[in-house]
Amino acid sequence: MADFVITAQAQEKAGNLLINSLIKAGVRTALLIDSAGNVLANCGHEQQHIDIDAISLAALAAASLAATTQIAKLIGEDDFSLLFHKGKHGNIHFGRIGEELILITIFGDDVSLGLVRCRVSELAESIAEIFEG
Amino acid sequence: MALIDLSKKEVHCKVVYYGPGRCGKTTNLLYIYQAMDDSDRGKMLTIDTKGDRTLFFDLLPLNLGKISGLDIRIQLYTVPGQVMYEATRKLVLKGVDGLVYVADPLLVRRERNIEGLDDLRRNLDAHGLDMAKIPLVLQYNKRDLVDTPVPTLSIEELENDLNAELQTEYFEAVATTGIGVFETLKEITKKTVRYVAEKHLLTKV
Numbered sequence: 001m002a003d004f005v006i007t008a009q010a011q012e013k014a015g016n017l018l019i020n021s022l023i024k025a026g027v028r029t030a031l032l033i034d035s036a037g038n039v040l041a042n043c044g045h046e047q048q049h050i051d052i053d054a055i056s057l058a059a060l061a062a063a064s065l066a067a068t069t070q071i072a073k074l075i076g077e078d079d080f081s082l083l084f085h086k087g088k089h090g091n092i093h094f095g096r097i098g099e100e101l102i103l104i105t106i107f108g109d110d111v112s113l114g115l116v117r118c119r120v121s122e123l124a125e126s127i128a129e130i131f132e133g
Numbered sequence: 134m135a136l137i138d139l140s141k142k143e144v145h146c147k148v149v150y151y152g153p154g155r156c157g158k159t160t161n162l163l164y165i166y167q168a169m170d171d172s173d174r175g176k177m178l179t180i181d182t183k184g185d186r187t188l189f190f191d192l193l194p195l196n197l198g199k200i201s202g203l204d205i206r207i208q209l210y211t212v213p214g215q216v217m218y219e220a221t222r223k224l225v226l227k228g229v230d231g232l233v234y235v236a237d238p239l240l241v242r243r244e245r246n247i248e249g250l251d252d253l254r255r256n257l258d259a260h261g262l263d264m265a266k267i268p269l270v271l272q273y274n275k276r277d278l279v280d281t282p283v284p285t286l287s288i289e290e291l292e293n294d295l296n297a298e299l300q301t302e303y304f305e306a307v308a309t310t311g312i313g314v315f316e317t318l319k320e321i322t323k324k325t326v327r328y329v330a331e332k333h334l335l336t337k338v
Binding site for chain 2: 003004005006007008010011012034035036037038039040053055056059060062063066067070
């Protein structure tokens with residue numbers, strides 16, 4: 001697993017993609033992390049004044065998805081590519097992007113899961129290109 | 134796996150406290166958390182069982198000031214020490230940049246200390262990391278037990294069991310009262326930042 005070096009240009013590109021595709025569609029927060037739990041890009045909550053502990057969220061999400069991969073292997077799957085939790089006031093969706101990245105989206109009932117899944121899968125290729133080349 | 138964020142001028146490194154169950158890994162993090170100013174530490178995250186044993190990991194993010202204009206941010210993790218949680222330890226080691234191996238001085242835990250180090254070597258191998266190359270320091274915890282009737286291991290015995298091959302720095306500690314805790318942290322962060330800097334900042338940036 002190689003170290004990540006993020007340039008200002010890469011961060012701006014990724015941020016713009018997340019804002020245009022997800023935040024403008026009504027998603028509250030989009031957080032791009034790596035599988036070691038580092039935050040690569042964090043959009044949305046600042047504009048909406050929602051306080052999110054991104055460091056804890058990233059560490060837990062990376063660990064949760066890694067645990068899910070092990071569960072997948074136990075039942076004969078290579079991996080589960082997404083994970084979704086539904087809450088009373090908010091929902092959270094975790095999607096894998098390439099080998100090393102994870103895109104976390106937090107959204108309310110005003111946004112459909114289908115739209116989020118669709119947008120995340122549309123974004124996957126361009127985001128992987130920015131960070132993984 | 135360090136994250137170097139050139140847009141925010143930050144370097145993020147991951148340091149994992151490893152060791153057998155009940156050796157004091159979480160106690161180290163708790164002491165650091167309580168001793169540091171709010172401005173230099175993030176929220177401490179703990180996932181433990183009802184018996185206060187770490188189930189998944191603990192996480193403590195720290196800000197350690199600037200080096201060459203870059204903010205150094207260290208995330209301290211612990212692993213569950215019990216033998217059966219090997220898969221979890223392996224997950225937490227993903228992307229590790231530095232390690233503290235905490236050893237238990239109780240004579241009855243001698244085998245556990247040695248097994249724990251073997252387990253660490255195996256799990257690092259699985260991530261393609263070499264224990265001889267990654268920054269690593271040893272901490273011989275609970276040294277306050279030496280003056281009690283409880284049978285303990287001497288420093289020579291611990292060195293012989295754990296450090297004969299590694300030949301790395303070791304620190305005597307009493308994590309409950311903070312003795313040796315910051316000395317260990319200081320050394321591992323120094324080694325880790327130097328390791329990351331030598332790989333990237335001094336050569337490429």
